[in-house]
Amino acid sequence: MADTALTTRQRSPLAHAADRLAAATRSFGGAIRLAELPFLAQLNVRLDPRSPAAEAVGLALGLQLPVEPDTVVCAGDLTAVWLGPDEWLVVGRPGAQRDLESRIRSATGDDHVSVTDVSAQRTTVLVAGPSARDLLSHGCSLDLHPRAFGPGRCAQTTLARTQVVLVTRDRSTDEFWVLVRSSFAGYLTDWLLDAAVEYG
Template identity: 80%
Template sequence: MADTVLTAWQRSPLADAAHRLAAVTRSSRGAIRLAELPFLAQVNVRLDAKGPAADAVGLALGLQLPLEANTVVHAGDVTAVWLGPDEWLVVGRPGTQGDLEGRIRSAAGDEPVSVTDVSAQRTTLLVAGPRARDLLAHGCSLDLHPRAFGPGRSAQTTLARTQVVLVARDEPRAGFWVLVRSSFAGYLADWLLDAAVEYR
């Protein structure tokens, strides 16, 4: 189980790349914005989508778990990402994974449910700006046009040959979350920095 309390000695997977990511925003004059969103709480939830636990868990989180494939629901500081017919990734503010787990387990009651803290598994990159879709399209085979992958859409896909969960945020200007395994985060950040050169 991952540590649920942030401490001074914890370093994000991309701590050393923060200045290079910020430099892209400055040099591209806002066309591309890259940043790490470190330590987001991430809880994997599996339960029967048609059972009473799904509604109860949604109520406890303040949102309805998305039932449509490859969609995202956002309410306040909590985001639920559809991963499968009976699986979701619940994302919250850093350090809230224990609270999220407790709320989900309590709401499910005696219904069968699997709740796993996977916060340490991935980090999150924010890719935003008017050219964000163009940048991602360099390494992603999905159709990222707003008609096909607009706000509220998500996908488990590959970006630069790296497995990621890609989330189109609620508002077009909010950009994309790219959730990537921590061990591949450095490689993916380097790829994004290299691909963003043409926008500087």
């Protein structure tokens, strides 16, 4: 009897651009590195930051949800991104979304909390290197100078007229995550590659 089980292989939104990104990165001589970070777990979490649930979630995840606007907290392979006074994006390693959601829900018990898996909504583009800020500044109206947008900062903004969540992790001044909706990822990648030509 034939095996009729269907196996599907997940394909990232920028799988078609992987070779172009790698080739461009090589041509930049270390000034800029571009790559997709596909399939990161992404959970939208909403709760009252003053409630016991917020502290319980922090303990369950091993990092406190940031309460200062436009900031990021990182611990191990987890990143919590401030999106609003009662809203965060928790980003983790690929495939971790069920575990993260379970930990959050178990920690909050009967407290009011909203946890939504939005992993398939966006992909993440890594823009790194000494010229990364200059490249992003070509298409973003934010002041990206390290004094204004240093490590541990984030913003919901537009880059090349595309809505993104821009994140600087807390370890580096020249490494950015650009979280972009999957349907716009190809366009944004083309823009980044074109805007980065001067660094090649």
